[in-house]
Amino acid sequence: MITVYHSEHAQSYIAALSRLLPGHRVSDQLEPDARYAVAWNPPEGFFSNLSGLQGVFALGAGVDRLLGRQDLSPDIPIYRLTDAGMAEQMVEYARYGVLHWQRSFDVYRTQQQAQQWQVRPDRRKADTRITVLGLGEMGGRVAAALAEDGYCVSGYSRKRHALDRVNCISGEAQLNALLAQTDVLINLLPSTALTRGLLSAKRLALLPAGSALIHAGRGDQLDENALLAALDSGALRFALLDVFALEPLEAGHRLWGHPRAIITPHSAAQTLIGEAAAQIARRIQALEQGQEVTGKVERSRAY
Amino acid sequence: MITVYHSEHAQSYIAALSRLLPGHRVSDQLEPDARYAVAWNPPEGFFSNLSGLQGVFALGAGVDRLLGRQDLSPDIPIYRLTDAGMAEQMVEYARYGVLHWQRSFDVYRTQQQAQQWQVRPDRRKADTRITVLGLGEMGGRVAAALAEDGYCVSGYSRKRHALDRVNCISGEAQLNALLAQTDVLINLLPSTALTRGLLSAKRLALLPAGSALIHAGRGDQLDENALLAALDSGALRFALLDVFALEPLEAGHRLWGHPRAIITPHSAAQTLIGEAAAQIARRIQALEQGQEVTGKVERSRAY
Numbered sequence: 001m002i003t004v005y006h007s008e009h010a011q012s013y014i015a016a017l018s019r020l021l022p023g024h025r026v027s028d029q030l031e032p033d034a035r036y037a038v039a040w041n042p043p044e045g046f047f048s049n050l051s052g053l054q055g056v057f058a059l060g061a062g063v064d065r066l067l068g069r070q071d072l073s074p075d076i077p078i079y080r081l082t083d084a085g086m087a088e089q090m091v092e093y094a095r096y097g098v099l100h101w102q103r104s105f106d107v108y109r110t111q112q113q114a115q116q117w118q119v120r121p122d123r124r125k126a127d128t129r130i131t132v133l134g135l136g137e138m139g140g141r142v143a144a145a146l147a148e149d150g151y152c153v154s155g156y157s158r159k160r161h162a163l164d165r166v167n168c169i170s171g172e173a174q175l176n177a178l179l180a181q182t183d184v185l186i187n188l189l190p191s192t193a194l195t196r197g198l199l200s201a202k203r204l205a206l207l208p209a210g211s212a213l214i215h216a217g218r219g220d221q222l223d224e225n226a227l228l229a230a231l232d233s234g235a236l237r238f239a240l241l242d243v244f245a246l247e248p249l250e251a252g253h254r255l256w257g258h259p260r261a262i263i264t265p266h267s268a269a270q271t272l273i274g275e276a277a278a279q280i281a282r283r284i285q286a287l288e289q290g291q292e293v294t295g296k297v298e299r300s301r302a303y
Numbered sequence: 304m305i306t307v308y309h310s311e312h313a314q315s316y317i318a319a320l321s322r323l324l325p326g327h328r329v330s331d332q333l334e335p336d337a338r339y340a341v342a343w344n345p346p347e348g349f350f351s352n353l354s355g356l357q358g359v360f361a362l363g364a365g366v367d368r369l370l371g372r373q374d375l376s377p378d379i380p381i382y383r384l385t386d387a388g389m390a391e392q393m394v395e396y397a398r399y400g401v402l403h404w405q406r407s408f409d410v411y412r413t414q415q416q417a418q419q420w421q422v423r424p425d426r427r428k429a430d431t432r433i434t435v436l437g438l439g440e441m442g443g444r445v446a447a448a449l450a451e452d453g454y455c456v457s458g459y460s461r462k463r464h465a466l467d468r469v470n471c472i473s474g475e476a477q478l479n480a481l482l483a484q485t486d487v488l489i490n491l492l493p494s495t496a497l498t499r500g501l502l503s504a505k506r507l508a509l510l511p512a513g514s515a516l517i518h519a520g521r522g523d524q525l526d527e528n529a530l531l532a533a534l535d536s537g538a539l540r541f542a543l544l545d546v547f548a549l550e551p552l553e554a555g556h557r558l559w560g561h562p563r564a565i566i567t568p569h570s571a572a573q574t575l576i577g578e579a580a581a582q583i584a585r586r587i588q589a590l591e592q593g594q595e596v597t598g599k600v601e602r603s604r605a606y
Contacts, residue, residue, distance in 0.1 A: 099399040115559045117551035117568040248420035256418045264411045265420040
C-alpha cells in the first residue's frame with residue numbers, strides 16, 4: 001500500500017504509480033498499513049497514523065520540510081528525487097537570469113520606460129563572472145552548462161568538487177573572497193544548518209556594485225531585508241527570486257513591487273510528474289527486492 | 304588612404320586599422336584619394352567626393368542602407384562583415400527571448416504586478432516550436448544553437464538550406480503553413496526587395512494564439528501597426544524588438560509603452576571593434592595583393 005499526498009497533483013501521481021506498480025494499491029487515503037508515503041509538503045500530523053511506514057519519497061529535490069518533524073520518526077528513511085528533469089529546468093532559469101544581466105535587459109527595460117534609445121556596451125560571456133553556490137545535482141549541472149556556454153564560472157560547495165572548466169572552491173574565507181569577484185551570484189544550495197542565513201547583509205555587501213543575484217535555493221538562506229536594501233541602493237542591479245522566507249510570498253511584501261526584483265512562484269525547477277513517478281516506482285520495486293537505492297537522505301547533512 | 308565614418312566609434316576604428324595596416328594612412332577626413340571607405344550609416348553625399356574609391360566596408364552585417372544610394376556607383380564593391388562576433392551575440396539575444404516565452408517570464412511579470420503567486424505549467428524545450436527566418440550567418444547560427452539546446456527548430460530561407468536537426472523550408476506556401484505551427488518566430492532576414500513587408504498583418508495572423516515574435520532583422524520587414532494590433536488583442540503574448548521602421552524609435556511611439564513589447568536599441572548583435580577592424584584589415588591586405596576576399600555583397604540579392 002502506497003499513500004500519496006500532494007495538494008494539487010495527487011490524482012495524477014496515483015494514476016501514474018498505479019500503472020507502474022500494478023502489484024501495489026496506491027491511494028490518497030491515510031491507511032495504517034501503508035508501507036510507503038509519496039508526499040509534497042504534507043500537513044503536520046500526516047505521518048502520525050502511518051505506523052507501518054518503511055520509507056518516504058519527497059516529491060522534490062529539497063527535503064528540509066520533511067526533516068525534524070514531530071510526526072516522522074528519524075528511523076524512517078527519506079528519499080529525495082534525483083533530477084527527474086529538474087536540473088535541465090534550473091539550467092534554463094539560470095541562463096535566463098545570466099543573460100538578463102549580461103545583455104543589459106534590466107537596463108533596457110528602464111530605458112524603455114523613459115523612451116530612451118541608448119546602446120549599452122555589452123559584456124562578453126568570457127568576461128562575465130558567475131559564481132554558483134551548491135554543486136549538487138542542480139548546481140553542478142548549472143555550473144557545467146554555463147561554463148560550456150563560455151562564461152567564467154566558479155562554484156562553491158561544502159566539500160570541494162572537481163568540475164571541468166569550473167573554478168571549484170570550498171570554505172568560508174574562499175567564498176568571501178570570490179563574492180568580491182562575482183558579477184552574477186546563483187544560489188542553488190540545499191537548506192541545511194550550514195546554509196541557513198548564508199546570504200547575509202555582510203555577504204551581499206561583498207558583491208561588486210552592479211552585480212545580480214539569482215536565488216533558487218531556499219528562502220531561509222537569504223536575508224530579505226538586506227536584499228531590499230541592496231536593491232534600493234542599486235548596489236545590486238537586480239535579483240531574480242524563486243524562493244522566499246515565507247511562501248507564497250505574502251501580499252504587500254515590498255519585493256512584489258520592487259522595480260529591481262523579478263519574482264517567480266517557486267517555479268524554477270518543477271517536478272515532472274511522469275519522471276518523478278517513474279523514478280519512485282523503480283525505487284520501490286528495488287526496495288521490495290531488498291536492493292539499495294539512490295537518493296536516500298543523510299539526515300546529518302540534510303540532503 | 305582609408306577613410307572611416309562612424310558617428311560614435313570613428314577614432315577607435317582609426318586607431319585599430321592604423322595599427323593593423325601600418326602602410327596605410329587611416330583618417331576620418333574625406334580625401335579624394337581614399338581607396339577604401341569603412342563606414343556605418345554615412346550621410347547622403349558622403350561618397351560623392353571619393354572618386355578613387357575601390358571598395359566600401361560596411362561596419363555591420365546588413366548593407367541595405369548602402370545599396371541604391373545616389374552617391375555610390377554600383378560598380379564599387381561593398382563588403383559586409385561576416386560574423387565578427389555578432390552571431391554569438393545574436394544567439395544570446397534569441398535564447399533570451401525564447402526562454403522568456405518558454406519559461407513564462409512575461410506571465411510571471413504580469414502576475415508580479417498583481418502580487419499573484421501561481422505556478423504555470425511550463426513547456427519543455429522539445430515541445431517549443433521555433434521558426435527562424437533567415438539562415439545566413441546569423442540565422443544559421445541561431446537555428447543550430449537552439450536545435451542543439453533541444454528546441455524543435457524550423458528555418459526558412461530564400462534558397463533551401465540543409466542544417467542538422469533543423470527542419471529547413473523555403474517558398475511562401477511552406478512559410479505560411481509553418482507559421483501556424485510556430486510558438487516563437489525569430490526574424491533575422493536581411494532587408495531585400497523580397498523580405499520588405501514580409502511580416503504583414505496577414506502573416507502575423509497565421510501565428511497561433513499566445514505565440515511570440517523576436518524581431519532582429521530589419522525594421523522595414525514588419526508592419527508595426529499590425530504588430531500593435533496583435534499585441535493589443537493578446538494574440539501575441541509579447542514581442543522582443545531590436546529593429547524598427549524608423550531608428551531611433553521616435554518619442555511617443557506606442558511600442559515604447561506597450562506592456563507586451565520589449566524594446567532594445569538595435570543592440571542585439573553589436574559590431575565588435577577589434578574583430579571588425581581585424582577582418583577589414585585582412586581583406587584590404589588581400590585586395591592590395593590582387594586576391595579575392597569573402598563578404599562581397601551581391602547587389603542583385605542585396606546581401
